[in-house]
Amino acid sequence: MEYFRTYLPEMLEKLESIVNIDSGSRYKAGVDEVGRRLGEEYKKLGFTVDVHENKKLGNNLVIRHREAADPKVLLIAHMDTVFPQGTAKERPFHIKGDYAYGPGVADMKASQISLLYAMKFIHQTEPETLHNVVIILNADEEIGSRTSRKLIEKWSRTVDYALVMEPARKDGSVVSSRRGGGRYIMRVQGKSAHSGVAPQDGISAIQELAYKITKLNKLTDHAKGISVSVGRIEGGKSINVIPDSATGYIDIRVQTKKQGREVMEQIEEIGAKPDLEGTSIDLEGGINRPPMEFNAKNKNLLEIIQSVGEKHGITVTNTHTGGGSDASFPSYMGVATIDGMGPIGDKLHNEGENILVSSIPERTLLLAETIRELSR
Known part of the structure; x- marks a missing residue:
C-alpha cells in the first residue's frame, strides 16, 4: 500500500492531464490524444501498442508486453467519455477534500491511471507477470463499443479471466452482474x-x-x-x-x-x-x-478477488447494476469476468462526477495483487 500512497501525487498529476483532455466518444482527436499519452507510458514498461485505427471514431489500442506469448488475463478500460467538446475547459480537474472532480474523472480516467500504475508496480516487483496480461483501451464504450466489440470478443476467446475497469460503486462494491x-x-x-x-x-x-x-x-x-x-x-x-x-x-x-x-x-x-x-x-x-450474469465462473473470480482483498485489509463486496459495460462481452463468451475494478466513483455522467482520492492506492493495490494471483 505504501508504494501507491507514495506515488499518489504523481498519479493525480497524470490523472489531471488526461481529465483535462476532452474525449467524448465522437471527438476523435481528443480520444486519440488520451490513447497516445497512455500508450507512451506503457511502452516505457516494455509493452507494445497495437493501434487499430478508425476513420471517424477514436483508435482502439491493444497493449501487450513484448515477451507475452499466451496471456490469460484481459484488462479492459475505455478512453471515451459522455461529455461534449469544451467541457474540460468549463470545469477542469480539481480536488476538494478527499474528492477529485472533472469530466470523466470516474468513468473512467482514474481507472486508466490505476491500471497503468498497477502495471508499473508489477514491473518493479514481479515483471514476468506482465507477460500474462493483454490490455484493451477502447474508444467507443459510451456509444455501444461499435468498433471495439469485435476486438474484445477476439481476445476473450484466448483468455481465462477478464477484469473491467469501470469505477467501483459508491459503497466500494465491485460489479458481479449487469443487465x-x-x-x-x-x-x-x-x-x-x-x-x-x-x-x-x-x-x-x-x-x-x-x-x-x-x-x-x-x-x-x-x-x-x-x-x-x-x-x-x-x-x-x-x-x-x-x-x-x-x-x-x-x-x-x-x-x-x-x-x-x-x-x-x-x-x-x-x-x-x-x-x-x-x-x-x-x-x-x-x-x-448481452447480460453479464452472476454465473459460477464469475462467482469463483469474485472469491479470488475477495481473498486477495482480505490479505491486504480490503473488504470487497459485490453488487448488480442495470447499466451496461464491456464486461458483458467476455462474460457472455464464458470468460470469468468481474467489473468495477477501478477506484470508487460517484455521480457518473453528471456535472458532479467524482472519484474518492483515498481509494486510488487501495484499489490499485487490489488490482495489481489480483493480476498476480491470477497469473499464479
Missing part, C-alpha cells in the same frame, strides 16, 4: 391527408405508433429485471396534416440471456402486424449488450 441491453427503431408509414379538407383519406402513422407503444410498455416486468421503454418519438410535419410517418426509439434491458431472446421475439411479433389497416412497419435492432 443486458439493446435498442430497436420502429418506423411507421401511413398516408398523408389534410386534416380539414379530407381527413378521411389519411391514415395516421402516429396513431399506429401509439398503439405499438402501449403494447411495448406492457412487456416491462420490473420484478424480473425486464424493462422496455420508448424513450423518443418523431412524427408528423404539420399540425393540420394527418401524419404519414412516425418513428419510435425503443430501449430494452434484460437480466438473462433467456429474457433477451424472449423480449426480442415479442417486440418483433408486435412490429409484424399493424393495428391500423393501411399502415406498414419497419423494425430494426436487437440486443447489443
Whole structure:
C-alpha cells in the first residue's frame, strides 16, 4: 500500500492531464490524444501498442508486453467519455477534500491511471507477470463499443479471466452482474391527408405508433429485471396534416440471456402486424449488450478477488447494476469476468462526477495483487 500512497501525487498529476483532455466518444482527436499519452507510458514498461485505427471514431489500442506469448488475463478500460467538446475547459480537474472532480474523472480516467500504475508496480516487483496480461483501451464504450466489440470478443476467446475497469460503486462494491441491453427503431408509414379538407383519406402513422407503444410498455416486468421503454418519438410535419410517418426509439434491458431472446421475439411479433389497416412497419435492432450474469465462473473470480482483498485489509463486496459495460462481452463468451475494478466513483455522467482520492492506492493495490494471483 505504501508504494501507491507514495506515488499518489504523481498519479493525480497524470490523472489531471488526461481529465483535462476532452474525449467524448465522437471527438476523435481528443480520444486519440488520451490513447497516445497512455500508450507512451506503457511502452516505457516494455509493452507494445497495437493501434487499430478508425476513420471517424477514436483508435482502439491493444497493449501487450513484448515477451507475452499466451496471456490469460484481459484488462479492459475505455478512453471515451459522455461529455461534449469544451467541457474540460468549463470545469477542469480539481480536488476538494478527499474528492477529485472533472469530466470523466470516474468513468473512467482514474481507472486508466490505476491500471497503468498497477502495471508499473508489477514491473518493479514481479515483471514476468506482465507477460500474462493483454490490455484493451477502447474508444467507443459510451456509444455501444461499435468498433471495439469485435476486438474484445477476439481476445476473450484466448483468455481465462477478464477484469473491467469501470469505477467501483459508491459503497466500494465491485460489479458481479449487469443487465443486458439493446435498442430497436420502429418506423411507421401511413398516408398523408389534410386534416380539414379530407381527413378521411389519411391514415395516421402516429396513431399506429401509439398503439405499438402501449403494447411495448406492457412487456416491462420490473420484478424480473425486464424493462422496455420508448424513450423518443418523431412524427408528423404539420399540425393540420394527418401524419404519414412516425418513428419510435425503443430501449430494452434484460437480466438473462433467456429474457433477451424472449423480449426480442415479442417486440418483433408486435412490429409484424399493424393495428391500423393501411399502415406498414419497419423494425430494426436487437440486443447489443448481452447480460453479464452472476454465473459460477464469475462467482469463483469474485472469491479470488475477495481473498486477495482480505490479505491486504480490503473488504470487497459485490453488487448488480442495470447499466451496461464491456464486461458483458467476455462474460457472455464464458470468460470469468468481474467489473468495477477501478477506484470508487460517484455521480457518473453528471456535472458532479467524482472519484474518492483515498481509494486510488487501495484499489490499485487490489488490482495489481489480483493480476498476480491470477497469473499464479
